[in-house]
Amino acid sequence: MSEFLIASLAICGTFAIYHIALWVHRTWNHSLTAPVLVATTLVIVVLITFRIPYETYMVGGKWINELLGPAVVALAYPLYRYKDTLKKVAAPIVAGTLLGGIIGISTGLLLAQWAGFEATIVYSLTPKSVTTPVAMAVTESIGGVMPLAAIFVMIAGIGGVLMHHYVFRLFQVDHYLGRGVGMGSASHAIGTATSMEVNQLEGAVSTISMVMSALVVSIIAPSLVQLMM
Amino acid sequence: MEKVGKMIMHIGLLYIIFQFGNWIQRTLHLFIPGSVIGMIVLFLLLSTKLVRVSWIEEGANYIVANLAFFFIPVTVGIIEYYDLFLGKGSLLILIVLVSTMLVMGGSGFFSQWLMRRKEWKHE
Incomplete structure (x- = not known):
């Protein structure tokens, strides 16, 4: 099969599966049916059933990846739209995100160390709450393994979407501000995507948290690691 | 059809800003990803009215509402x-x-x- 045909199939297939996932979410409307979860699972099922290697899928998938950049740029629009509201709640967002960054690094370090993992693995796990390129840069600077760091980032993203409903219920978080900060701080852009599905204001809060969290973690991770290891 | 054309123009503009963000990142050797720099740039452009909301609105709304779609290849990884x-x-x-x-x-x-x-x- 030609490259072009494979790419078109992968892109159209992913688009179709995404729309099935949207329909599933509309029908059941459960936190476990978040479109990113259902669509990812369906694509994986298709790849395994038809024995399609990930590399082959990515012939088309890389084009969708290419649009991830402008997609993140587009997040500026809700920020702009709600800038007056956001200005008033800037302090709680910043404070919550800062606390989130400290909790993420310290609990990651402590738990992994306590479980007896070697230092390179512990370091790779440290920046898991922030967006992939930043997490990889932080991991490199503190002495972890970059591809491993990228996997942990993904687990934090998918896991956060999977658990958010239960976590917010457990911690009694029901305000758009708390939800947005929680999703952005813990699950970066994948969490922000889920917040945007609720409404643009929660999504905008999540966007700020995600960006702030990337800054906070890259600044404090190296010193917290030195302090705790 | 007109709507689709508009959408493509909007996303094209977002893509140009993304590449501009990448360029800033490479030139200044920043650790922040080019896409996040692009987001900040677009926010500034909108705030200073150098870019009008109507130039990106439909495209940005569509992308933002369907953000999860763009993550599928990554998460499938x-x-x-x-x-x-x-x-x-x-x-x-x-x-x-x-x-x-x-x-x-x-x-x-x-x-x-x-x-x-x-x-x-x-x-």
Whole structure:
């Protein structure tokens, strides 16, 4: 099969599966049916059933990846739209995100160390709450393994979407501000995507948290690691 | 048809800003990804009215509402590491999940508490 045909199939297939996932979410409307979860699972099922290697899928998938950049740029629009509201709640967002960054690094370090993992693995796990390129840069600077760091980032993203409903219920978080900060701080852009599905204001809060969290973690991770290891 | 054309123009503009963000990142050797720099650039352009909302609105709304779609190829990549889920590696996943839970609950609870305290004071 030609490259072009494979790419078109992968892109159209992913688009179709995404729309099935949207329909599933509309029908059941459960936190476990978040479109990113259902669509990812369906694509994986298709790849395994038809024995399609990930590399082959990515012939088309890389084009969708290419649009991830402008997609993140587009997040500026809700920020702009709600800038007056956001200005008033800037302090709680910043404070919550800062606390989130400290909790993420310290609990990651402590738990992994306590479980007896070697230092390179512990370091790779440290920046898991922030967006992939930043997490990889932080991991490199503190002495972890970059591809491993990228996997942990993904687990934090998918896991956060999977658990958010239960976590917010457990911690009694029901305000758009708390939800947005929680999703952005813990699950970066994948969490922000889920917040945007609720409404643009929660999504905008999540966007700020995600960006702030990337800054906070890259600044404090190296010193917290030195302090705790 | 006109709507589709508009959408393509909007997304094209977002793409140009993304590449501009990448260029800034490379030139200044920043650790922040080009896409995030692009987001800040677009925010500034909108705030200074150098870019009008109508130039990006439909495209940005569509992308933002369907953000999850753009993550699918990345998240599907997790199948490359299925062996990590076996043996002692599963413990790492558990650690990441527990830590993620604490970050989400802790940061969300704290910011909500600060917010409610402020709202209460105003009344």
